[in-house]
Amino acid sequence: MLENIVIVGAGQAAVQAIDTLRRRGFTGSLTVVGDEPWLPYQRPPLSKKYLAGEAGRERLLLRPQQFYGQHSVEVRSGRRVEEISRREQRVRLDDGSTLAYDALLLATGARPRPLEVPGANLEGVHALRTLADADRIRAGLSAGARLVIVGGGYVGLEVAATARHLGVTVTVLEMADRVMGRVTCPAVSALYEAEHARHGVSILRNIRVRALAARNDGRVRAVLTEDGGEHPADIVLIGVGVLPVAELAAAAGLACDNGVVVDEYCRTSDPAIYAAGDCANHPSPHYGRRLRLESVDNAFEQGTSAALNLLGMTTAHDKVPWFWSDQYDLKLVIVGIGQGYDSLVLRGDPASRAFSACYLRAGELIALDSINTPKDQMAARRLIAARARPDPDRLADPGSALKDVC
Ligand SMILES: Cc1cc2nc3c(=O)[nH]c(=O)nc-3n(C[C@H](O)[C@H](O)[C@H](O)COP(=O)(O)OP(=O)(O)OC[C@H]3O[C@@H](n4cnc5c(N)ncnc54)[C@H](O)[C@@H]3O)c2cc1C
Structure with a gap:
């Protein structure tokens, strides 16, 4: 019988697991550790309504503050788990404290893939994953500003749409021959390219970034491309995908390969440790192969399955996944x-x-x-x-x- 569950990462998958654990009668100690300073929140509005200034922070919260108290969930916000000691069944936090667990759920999500070119860390160059990122980007999206987006995936294109709404001049640089090519067919890409063009977004395809150039004060001035092009920018968004956050699991000796490897019950190679959400590489019986998905639906469903399995209610995770994107x-x-x-x-x-x-x-x-x-x-x-x-x-x-x- 489990008495002590610790969840690492305080995002969508974590909240769903907490909700399921308490609803299904888990009465033991439940602690969630998240390295962001906020209570768990939704990320999708960060490129949409929140970035547009149409939804405040309180609308982002996945559950109101009182939910955690009412369900006896200890939330350690602004704290990072630095080490998992599997033998002792403990995690160590960045303040030196430790938490013992009977079962551990890794819900560490993903982080933006860095762009490995000179100048990628200049001031004014951003990635978008967190509320803090969205606030920084929003501050640079004044009407008339020039935004260059590297990557024509869904996050880049959603930001393009929002920025146009705010009167920003937008250029998207995509290295493939069409936008959203990783997830959709050419007809859908073509519709989105036409729609962005209609709204005044300039999309350049088959183009690779070679460097970002700085002004004298060290702020980004332009994005330089391999074809010799120079694309003036006041602000740059790098949207070239995400990488699973799996270092903690790897350092603890758990099997990792494009994320934390789990079985259909969300269990890692250690039976006391589970993983769910963007960080988890899981088998899909339906598609007959392994998948690592980056979507709210997947985090929700795996968070639920992981919690049920933790409670001994054997539940294979085999849902048809779905994903949404809002642009214009x-x-x-x-x-x-x-x-x-x-x-x-x-x-x-x-x-x-x-x-x-x-x-x-x-x-x-x-x-x-x-x-x-x-x-x-x-x-x-x-x-x-x-x-x-x-x-x-x-x-x-x-x-x-x-x-x-x-
Ligand atoms: C801008 C944006 C727009 C999106 N739009 C959509 C959309 O329209 N539709 C859709 O389906 N999906 C969308 N997504 C994807 C969706 O938000 C993610 O798939 C979902 O948030 C994954 O949830 P998660 O719980 O796995 O991870 P996350 O939400 O990433 O949460 C993981 C948390 O764990 C923390 N963490 C990591 N390591 C540690 C550690 N060692 N100690 C403590 N804390 C740690 C992280 O900082 C993070 O706060 C969007 C994402 C972004 C960024």
């Missing part, structure tokens, strides 16, 4: 994992700004990108989970309800 008035929801698809069916005309891209492999629907088509994304979750093999002609007809196409 386009609501993109990606259901499933489209990588490895061998045919693509579009439902509806991209020009209508409401359509779905359906990804199939050997006739099975494996993923769907829904753009302003909420009914499709709801139906897609069920169809993908059921390994549906839809009729391609009916699938392509937006007049047939997706739920009826098999």
